[in-house]
Amino acid sequence: MDLTLGDVQLELQGRARAFTRKVLQPLEAEFERSGGRLPAAAKARIREASVAAGLVGGSFPRDVGGQGWTMLEQVLVHEQLGQSTGGLWSFIPGAYNALIHCSPEQRARYLDPSLTGERFGSYAVTEPGAGSDARALAATAVRDAATGDYVLNGEKWFVTGPPDETDFMIFHCLVVDGSKRLPTLFLVDYETPGVTMAHDPDYMHTFADRHPQFVLSDVRVPESAVLGDVGQADELTNEWFVEERIHIGARCTGAMERLLTLAVEWAGERVQFGQRLLDFQGVSFPLADSAADAAAARLLTREAAWLADTGADPKVVHAKASIAKLFASEAAFRCADRVVQVFGGRGYMREYPAERFFRELRVDRIWEGTSEIQRLIIARALEKRGVDRVVG
Template identity: 30%
Template sequence: MYEHLLSKEALKLREEVRELVAWVPRQTILDMDADKIQFPKEFLREAGRRNLMGCRYPKQWGGRGLDWVSTCMTMEEVGTLGYIFACTFGVGAELVCDAIIQHGTDEQKAKYVRPLLAGEIFAAECLTEPRGGSDFFGTSTVAVDQGDHYLVSGQKRFIVGGEGADYFLVYARTDHDPKAHPHKALTCLIVDRGPGVKVEYLYGLMGCRGGGAARLVFKDAVAPKSNVVGQINNAYAVFNTMMVPERLGTAAMTIGAARPALEVATGYTTRRKAFGQVIAQFQGVSFQVAEAAMLLDACRAIAYTTASAVDKGVRPDVVRRLVSQTKKFITESCQKVAHNAMQVMGGIGYTNVFPVERIFRDLRLASIWTGSNEVMSMIIAHQWYKEYFERKAARDHENDAAEAGAPDEKIYE
């Protein structure tokens, strides 16, 4: 449980989010998983109407002026509807808005943030390309300077909200000198849906359906210079700050998406009988439920600790490690939660009589998107070694061994 970490205002917000969750029709969940709904506009409109999106942003732009701890709570609760609900909720309100709030102009905030948080328009982030996922600096999308505007051409892949969004946050190459340093060659642009923007392909996904995941083709799409987010040729600064909401938000909503699997499995094991007794009385079953409950609580512990670190302004490189650890640990742990839930339910858990199979499919995305978990491990390792050399321990623990000074034994080359 995590109530003790929430302010009175956040606890009140949680009840409001739970009311939104209760409002969503069952048929909407089923229709999204069946791809009958390609993008949940009605859900996002209702979330906006209730002022539930972007709770940590300033009130003047449509937020509530709360913190990252409150945001994690919100994302977890929204995630209980299904992973894709939190994906679409978060991509616009927690990613695109974050970039504009942190790096954009007041005019951009008024035009793009305020109406999005009100549920009046929708947004998507365009990062991944057909020739590269984690290779952000290898982008081949280009923006050609035309004086007062850019013409954007290229392709972006796996874009949640590609079908449904009204505008896109696009990373494109603006310095076309082959010798230009990749960190200083890209620009972040807001591109409105219109001429030159085409949904080329809608993906058939294993899970997380109904989010409008598409391949977008930009062909001379117009982006006014006033739509540059941050500075020209400095998209890296935007990308760097975006990794916090992208990965921490993903982690928090994964907890919520896994939670119903454990709840359904727990209820099932208290009713299902075998060998004359309910199966919850068998350790082979109850221990798997216990492990899943433990993992969810551990996930909350790391999520809310990291959220608190972000709120308290812990130095960025340490936050980057904490966020990466949080994303990796939670996404892998929650996949284990869903696995245990299906395992204790047996064959019926593998059918669509219960929602566990959908949750299991949905959660497989969690360790792939917003930076694969292998990339998270790379970041964690790099930063941990850096911190190791910076640290000054209270004592040299290496010497706390009986033969620590043995001659010719500590050989490193």
């Protein structure tokens, strides 16, 4: 395994670092105070600065308007974005990787405007009765033989995206074909008749994204709304899970780096009982444990990315992405907890990043497959792929 960073990668890492520090971090406190609302001008500033920094559509090839980054390069960028709170990176134009399967017409309507920030999409898989167990999905698409349209029905929860910007969803459902149920993705505009946002709950974190619940009731879409092929949804959604689990590993690693930087700075200056906090082992040892966690998370995540880039068996990459996500998300939460403690009462104040990270990192153990589901994937891979390939 060669994880050496070349000049191009170091330059990209530096650009993402500068963007995070100069554009995202200065907005964090105001964003938190406002309960998760940014003025339009601030959102526009994030969009424009991300375009200027060449950080838009990283995973997409250059010929469709992306940056053509390798997975390792995506990781380098997400390690930096994860050093901001509030999920403010969500305002950077981009698209779910499934949109690479757009037809030319879909590309003009969904992918191109997503990469310029004119449109934002969400990815609707989870339902009230189907979370970890995607086999229980109940949403359906039934072909109308007379018109060729599909009629969609279903209820989707946690449909994530920036609230004022998101205007279409990738709807994961089952095409009913006689006795067959074919998992299929559809591109559905929020303004289509029959699409209703039923509830928009508040969550633990104060985030750029909201996670509302949608009901689709007899929503009629043309056959051209199918993304990819009928029956291909599980494969495309799985591609998304693997990529996003690696991104989560990277952002959790970045969060740990920022938490540690702040903690070391604070504990190096704060004096109690005539000594710097950092000179008490009760303070410095938890930070040492966090440094070990952060370094391990970084390696696991970069290793998963390197395997993806070098054409390793996708099933092994799948397992490695789960290992990275599982370890990094649990380690980041431990690290945030320790750093809140090191900051004492200040660590409990929302104006301090440690408090915000403590709330925000919790969801990384839940979304894109809970920690328990990552363990299931890893445990199955141990048997099916072999211990040597999973841990080697």
